[in-house]
Amino acid sequence: MADVIKIYLDDVAPGHARPEKTAERAERLLEFFGDKRLDEINGALCRKYADSRYGKGSDKRKGGNKGRGGGAKRDLEDLRAAIGHHQREGYHRAIVRVVLPEKGKARQRWLTRDEAAKLLWTCWRTREVQEGVTTDKRPLRHLCRFLILGLYSGSRPGAILNATWDRGPGRSHVDIERGLFHRHAEGKAETTKRQPSVKLAPRLKAHLSRWRRLDGERGHVVMFNGAPVASVKVALGRAVRLAGLDAAVTAYTLRHSCASWLVAKGLPTRKVADFLGTSEQMILDHYGHVSPTYQDEAALAIGQK
Known part of the structure; x- marks a missing residue:
């Protein structure tokens, strides 16, 4: 083996x-x-x-x-x-089966607007403490970009961390001029996890324009101490604890939040699915119940003579 x-x-x-x-x-x-x-x-x-x-x-x-x-x-x-x-490849010809564990129930956790604001504020203002002394270092501030881009685009964590200001092999990139986030890394093969380009919301575009002016040089959108960020798992876990949120909040919660907010606004599930790069059935299965018109027709019909 x-x-x-x-x-x-x-x-x-x-x-x-x-x-x-x-x-x-x-x-x-x-x-x-x-x-x-x-x-x-x-x-x-x-x-x-x-x-x-x-x-x-x-x-x-x-x-x-x-x-x-x-x-x-x-x-x-x-x-x-x-x-x-x-x-x-022809190295063996026998049938060998791998048995997978039973699929668990999908997580349904997403953030409310208040929770998202609290998490952002925590990341922005938290200072590092060294030997009991509070310093001016902001160890979680880089997460603000990650959170905002995740909430406004519903993109997967990998696409966000891989995003750069300019096109390049193996990278996703933000095109502020055309108002698009090209989530699929250039040159990478397509997988079952679709990552179509997504339109930038006006507020997100304003944030990105400001960040680009601040960064000046070419580089990744999310940086920490001048270097790209490979994972936000540890930093986000700390931010979640400091914000008083439950441990079920992860990087993927941003994608869940984006989907639930769009459905709750009454946007057709087909358009939500297209925005996130997933199937409409998945949106219906996981977020359909937050729609303002969820089962209205059936609920009204059952009480009529």
Whole structure:
């Protein structure tokens, strides 16, 4: 299995949107499956892996609502892909099945306008404390750009952190002149997670224009100490605690918030889906109940003679 995973990392992973994340998952897979043979992979072994991952990583920190072995599901999907690639390349011809854990219930957490304002204000004013002395350093201020861009565009965290002021290979970019955020990284292959270009809201465009003037030089939209930000997980977790919000608030909560706000405004679900780059059915399933006209016709009809 170590050979199977290595071939996948060499051949396929470099083309992924976030190959470093694929490498992290591969490392966990190697720890458990690395010394196993390909013909040992079965449902019992996959369930054992899921049990070993239960309660670790993102599952526990996000409130444990991803279901049993939730953190293992994405890992095992990579294992399945690695075995599939190994077979397609002709290295083995037997059928090897990877059994995935049951899909957990999707999180429904989004921010109210007041919560979003509180989180932004916390990121803007928080100062770093060193040896009991409050300094002028603002360790969370870079999150303000991330939060605003996420709330106003509904973009995935990776597209926001990868965004630059100018076009370039492997980067998403903001086109202030045309009022567009090109979320799909240039030159990257299309995946099932669509990332179409999105129109900039007037308020967001004003923010971006000001940030561009402040930045001057070319670079990423979200920066910390002059360098691009790889992840906001730790910083955002701290901001959420300081703002008094629950641990279920994550980077993806911004995307959920954008969707729920648009639906609550009465925007047709088809247009919301197009704005976020997802299916209309997903919008209906997860956010339909916040629409101001949700089931109005049925509720009125049931009481009529």
